[in-house]
Amino acid sequence: MRIVVDAMGSDERPGPDVAGAVMAARKFGDTIILVGDKPLIEAELAAHGQLLSAHGQPLAAHDIAGLSIEIVHAAEEIVMKDSPSAAARDKRDSSLHVGLRLVREGAADAFVSAGNTGAILATATLRQTGLGRIPGVLRPAMGVVFPIDTKPMLIDNGANADAKPEYLLQFGVMGSIYMERMHGIARPRVALISNGEEEGKGNLLIKETIPLMESSGLNYVGNIEPKEFMRGAADVAVVDGFTGNVMMKTAEAVAGYLLDTIRKNIMAGTLTKIGGALARPAFKRVRDEFNPDEIGGAPLLGVNGVVIIAHGRSNPYAIQQAIGQARRVVEGGIVAAIAEGLK
C-alpha cells in the first residue's frame, strides 16, 4: 500500500508529520510518500534520531534505511489563514494539491493531512485538481468518532455549514457504511441530533429530514439530544456541519475547562494536592481514554478516494494512527461501498 502524508500539515510541521510517517512505515511496512518542502523533509529525516515519541521517550532504532519512504517536492505552502477556496484555486503546488494528485492519478492509495481543514475539504472535492465526489454523492462530509466509551460517530463535523435534508440522509448512509466496515457494527443505529426527542422538536432541516430517514432502509432510531449521544444511543449521529462543528468544539472546550478547574482546585490545598497525587493514575487513565490520538483522524467521506484529516495539534503518534486508519479505510473498501450504497 502507498499512503501520502502531507509533511506540511500540522501546527508544528514538518516534525510530527515526518516522525509519524516514519513510525507508520516501520509499524505497517507500507510505502509512505512524504509531500512538501523537500530540503525541510530531508533535514527532518536526517535529524530523526533526535525525535521523541508521543510519550517523551526517544524513538529507538532510528535507522530509516530499511523503510519505504519517498519524498515528493511541493513548492507552495498553505497556512491557517489562507482562505480555503483561494488555497484550493490558487496554490496548485502546495503539498495538498500535489499529494491529492498522486491519489487521483493512482500513484497512491490514500492521503493523510493535519493541515487546514477547510483547504483540504475544498481541494479534495474539486473534480479538476482534487479527487471529486463519488458518483451520486451530493456533498462530502467529515465524520468524527468521539473518543468516549461507546465510540459514536458525529457527521457532519464541518464540511457543510449549510445542509439540506437530502445531504443529511447521505451523511447517514456514509456514516453507517463507515461504522459497519471500520468498527464492525452490524446495522449501525443512525440518529439525528436535535434540540429534543419529542415529536415537533427540531429545526426545519431536521423536521424535513425525518421522513427521508424513516423511509431510507437505514437503522434509523429517531432524534437524540447530546446527552443520549454521550450515552451511546446511536452509532452514527447526523447533523448539519455548523451545529456538528460547534457541538464537537463545545465538547473539547468543556472537557478542557473542567479538567483545568479540577486541577486548580486540587493544587489550592495541601491535602487535596496529596490526594491529587495519589489519584494521578486515575486521571491518567481518564486522559488516555479521552485521547483522540487513538482514534486517528476524521475521514472525509464522499470524495472519490481515501482522505483522513488529522488534528492540527497532532503529535507523531496521532499521525501514525491516522495513517493506520487510512490503510484500514483502503482495505475496507469504503469508497466502493459508499458508491454501492448510494445507488
Place this chain on the structure above:
Amino acid sequence: MRIVVDAMGSDERPGPDVAGAVMAARKFGDTIILVGDKPLIEAELAAHGQLLSAHGQPLAAHDIAGLSIEIVHAAEEIVMKDSPSAAARDKRDSSLHVGLRLVREGAADAFVSAGNTGAILATATLRQTGLGRIPGVLRPAMGVVFPIDTKPMLIDNGANADAKPEYLLQFGVMGSIYMERMHGIARPRVALISNGEEEGKGNLLIKETIPLMESSGLNYVGNIEPKEFMRGAADVAVVDGFTGNVMMKTAEAVAGYLLDTIRKNIMAGTLTKIGGALARPAFKRVRDEFNPDEIGGAPLLGVNGVVIIAHGRSNPYAIQQAIGQARRVVEGGIVAAIAEGLK
C-alpha cells in the same frame, strides 16, 4: 413586589416549587403567589416542617404565618409530553396560563416556572392569553448564563429553532441590555458563535448577521468558537436556538460524562480511592462553582413581562434563586429597557 411561582412546574412538583417559594418569601419579604392545584399546595405548605433544604438539613423556623404567601387555584396540569402549542392553545386553566394572566393583568410583577420550556415559551408569547411581545420584538429568546468563571450569556438557548439575521441582531441587543443591567457590565462584548473565527466561516445565517452586528452600535467583537466562549471572550454569545440548545446540552452532557468517568477511575483502585477522598473538598468546590442553581433560571427576553424559566430538576434552593433573579429583573427595569433599546 408580587411574584407568581408555578407550583406545578418542576419534575418533583409541587415539593421543590413550594419549598423554594417559602424560602424566597422569607428571604426577600415579597409576596409569593403559588399557582396550581390548591389542595396539593395547601398540603405541601402544611407538611412544610418536613421539607429539607438543598443541603439536606431540615428548614428551620417553619412557621409560615408571618410570610406573605397566596394561593391561586389552577385546575389543569401541563406535563412534559404535552405538545407546547397544544398546551398553549388548549390548557387555559393550567398553572402556566393562570399565572401568566396574573402578570398580564397587573396583579403580579413576574412569573417563575420550572415547567415544560416549550409550553412556557409558547404560552408567554401569545398575545391573547399570555404576555405577548414587547413592541418591536420580532421573536422572544431564552438567554442562559453559563455557570463558569466568566459567567457569559448564550442566547438563544432554544426558543427559536429557526432564526433569521434580524432575530439574531435583536437577541444581541436584548442579551446586552440584560448583562449590562443584571451583571453590571458596561458595554457588554457581543459575539456570534460560529464554526471558526476566520472570515468566510459560518453558515449563511451567521454570514448575513455579521453586517447587521457591525452596524448595530453594539460592542460587537466578531465570531467566536466554543473554546473562546468558555474562555470568556464575550459577555453575550448569540446563536440560533437550535445550535444554542445543542451547545448548552453538549456542555452539560460532557461535564456529566467526564465527572462520572473520573469517579469510576478513582474508585477502581485503593490508592486512587484514598486520593479521591483527600481531594474531595476540591471536587466539591468544582461542583459548587458549576452549580447552575446559583445563577437562577433562564430569562425569557422579549416578552412583555418578566418570565424566568428554571430547570425541571430544580431543588428548593434553585427555585429560591430563580425568584431572586425575577425580582432583580423587575427592579432592573429590563422590560422597559428592551423596549427602549429596540426603538
